[in-house]
Amino acid sequence: KQEVTQIPAALSVPEGENLVLNCSFTDSAIYNLQWFRQDPGKGLTSLLLIQSSQREQTSGRLNASLDKSSGRSTLYIAASQPGDSATYLCAVRRAGNNRKLIWGLGTSLAVNP
Amino acid sequence: EAQVTQNPRYLITVTGKKLTVTCSQNMNHEYMSWYRQDPGLGLRQIYYSMNVEVTDKGDVPEGYKVSRKEKRNFPLILESPSPNQTSLYFCASSLSFGRYGYTFGSGTRLTVV
Numbered sequence: 001k002q003e004v005t006q007i008p009a010a011l012s013v014p015e016g017e018n019l020v021l022n023c024s025f026t027d028s029a030i031y032n033l034q035w036f037r038q039d040p041g042k043g044l045t046s047l048l049l050i051q052s053s054q055r056e057q058t059s060g061r062l063n064a065s066l067d068k069s070s071g072r073s074t075l076y077i078a079a080s081q082p083g084d085s086a087t088y089l090c091a092v093r094r095a096g097n098n099r100k101l102i103w104g105l106g107t108s109l110a111v112n113p
Numbered sequence: 114e115a116q117v118t119q120n121p122r123y124l125i126t127v128t129g130k131k132l133t134v135t136c137s138q139n140m141n142h143e144y145m146s147w148y149r150q151d152p153g154l155g156l157r158q159i160y161y162s163m164n165v166e167v168t169d170k171g172d173v174p175e176g177y178k179v180s181r182k183e184k185r186n187f188p189l190i191l192e193s194p195s196p197n198q199t200s201l202y203f204c205a206s207s208l209s210f211g212r213y214g215y216t217f218g219s220g221t222r223l224t225v226v
Contacts, residue, residue: 031211031212032211032212034214034215036215036217041201041220041222042219042220043117043203043217043218043219043220044203044205044215044217045217046214046215046216046217049213049214051212089155089156091156091215093211099210099211100158101158101215103155103156104155105153105155106155
């Protein structure tokens, strides 16, 4: 059974720091993995989608990596800003016939000025 | 602008009074899905639709109905709402099931008293 874990649950950093958010999954048979951002009381915004054949994806100050063999993905945020404060969720899509999305509970990030 | 539109954003209702939450997307996406988000439980899928007239249950379908008569619309119906359906609801769409990322609506915060 696929389980997705995000540690830590909450993180507080000063502005300007480079930081890494972690997403672990128990079954390496995945189709793709997606990182989302959720602002309080709002919808989810897709950040990066990594297919199972890819190792990483980049968008601006964000870089997501995928290591299927170790069951890990990391979201790297460079030069963090207060506007990056949000909850970051990862979702793993299973491979095979049942390509269900399995969600982590998220990491709540606070970037302090 | 490509988007998923949900209405209403906020709704307070009484137990047993039928309600519908609408969801519409303008991206010609085949796949649409409804989620609910609860503290500590994360995102859980209610129903999904692979295409027009094709719907199926997710993880927590009890007490909900959906329909997909047109490609762009995927309403969520609560025939007899109960307090345990108080939650934050999200509609999401994707070009097709599996390979592509999701676009989410802004959410509907439902309170059933």
